[in-house]
Amino acid sequence: MNSPLSEAVIAGADAAALESLPLPDHFPAACVRADDVSMFEGVEDKDVRKSLSVWDVPMPELAPDEALIAVMASAINYNTVWTAMFEPLPTFQFLREMGKAGGWQARHDLRYHIVGSDASGVIVRTGSSVRRWKVGDHVSISPAYVDEQDPDTHHDGMLGLGQKAWGFETNFGGLAHYAVVRASQLMPKPPALTWEEAAVNPLCASTAYRMLVSDRGARMKQGDIVLVWGATGGLGSYAVQLVRNGGGVPVGVVNSDEKARLLRSLGCDAVINRQEVLGGDDTLLRRPEGWKKMGRAVRDAVGEDPHIVFEHVGKATFAASVFLARRGGTVVTCGSSTGYEHTYDNRYLWMRLKRIIGSHGANLHEQCEVNRLITMGSVVPALSKTYPLAEVGAAARVVQTNQHIGKVGVLCLAPRPDLGVTDPEARARMGEERLRLFRG
Structure with a gap:
């Protein structure tokens, strides 16, 4: 049964009502446990349904620069899969390091880890130093957890030594009824979107934006040909839209006719089905x-080689990416879902004057820029399917086994899909069919 505060949030109560109700002592949250970190030793299939489950956890205390969010919806990212596999290392190591810092950081060092790096919801409490936000605001959450007192943060939030991925390298993440975030993570929720549509965008859309559009990434320009691996996945689906919007030419790589059709409906005219090109043998991607x-x-x-290769697959594709970029071209990478140890022929890098750019997440300015594009309807959510919080293990398993397209959403306090739209006229202008493209 939900607490009175949770019921008030669901009912759309105003700020005065939310502030008058007490916080619940405990709440449901998707967690992994420190006692389980060795459960997959010697096991080939590290099935995340066995390690990720919903527990009743105590309500944490709020720091002065933080807000407490009643989470209406969240999403599955691959970092949640890594956490639930305890690879490449158990995330409790991150939480222990936070604990050593003392002060408010010590709260994070627990025997359970509340995961989730995406969310949308309602602010129900603010710390004493929060200025720009108030109880009752509808928000989306940036996953970039930064130290505002680090000088490098003021150059670029992602360069600060204390920068962390919320809900992966910190505790109290978004796959829960309540989440703790810093005020510097808050963005206005796009009012034309449902809770689950708003929840799936922040991490992947902003990561793709920084990789392609930001001056800290590949600096894509009009006419650039951009090869996008996994073009109907969480990252790739936003990359394709950003390339098209910026006057580039996206070349989407997929592995099925169904995904090829979806990609064309998204506006990507150049689609490569790698199963057809490679005859179903993906190991060829590691050979000349x-x-x-x-x-x-x-x-x-x-008609040309790509100016930019959008790389996030890692070990399985990286050698091909370095080869495929044109002379003087760029490979921009933000991850390695198939493995971190990359082997490639360095002659194609140095002799053809190519560049490799490492990119991680996005700072708050980049986050807000892409959130503005989503609010305008220039970029649409990649939501394909939604699960209830009670089935979070099954939702994460779909992502772990790559049985999904786009993004997988999770309803937390929202009792059903399709709630949370506060500007139906803007939604009508965007078009219901377009907003539901990945759920077609």
Whole structure:
């Protein structure tokens, strides 16, 4: 049963009503436990349904620069899968390091880890030093957890030594009824979107924005050909939209006809089905004969080699990415879902004057820029399916086994999908069919 405060949030109560109700002592949250970190030793299939489950956890105390969010919806990202697999290392190591810092950081060092790096919801409490936000505000959450007193943070929030991924390297994440965030993570929720549509965007959309559009990334310009691996996945689906919006030419790589059709409906005219190009043998992506087949496929599609390769797959594709980028081209990478140890032929990098750019998350300015594009309807949510919080293990398993497209949402306090729209006229202008493209 929900607490009176939770019921008031669901009912749309005003700020005065929310402030008058007490916080619940405990709340449901998706967690992994420190006692389980060795459960997958010697196991080939590290099934996250066995390690990720919903527990009743105590309400944490709020620091002066933080807000308490009643989470209406959240989403699954691959960092939640890593956390639930306890790879490449158990995230309790991150929480212990936070605990050593003392002060408010010590709260994070617990025997359970509340996960989740995306969320939308309602502010129900603010700390004493929060200025720009108030109880009752509808918000989306940036996953960039930064130290505002670090000088490097003021150059770029992602460069500060204390920068962390919320809900992955910190506790009290978004896959829960309540979440603790710093005020510097808050953004206005796009009013035309439902709770679950708003929840799935922040991490992936902002990461793609920084990789492609920001002056800290590949600095894509009009006419640039951009090869996008996993173009209907969480990152790729936003990358394709940003490339098209910026006057570039997206070349989307997928592995099925169904995904190819979806990609074309998203406006990506150049689509490569790697199953057809490689004859179903993805191991060719690690060998020159496979690289050359992909290169021919790109040139057949658009007539040129790519200026930019949008890389996040890692070990399985990185050698191909370095080869495929044109002379003087750029490989921009933000992750390695298939493995971190990359092997590639360095001759294609140095002799052809290519660049590799590392990119991680997005600072608050970049987050807000892409949130503005989403609010305008220039970028649409990649939500494909929604699960209730009670089935969070199953939702994470779908992402772990790559059985999804776009983003997988999770309803937390929202009792059902399709709630939370406060500007139906803007939604009508955007178009219901377009907003539901990934759920088609």
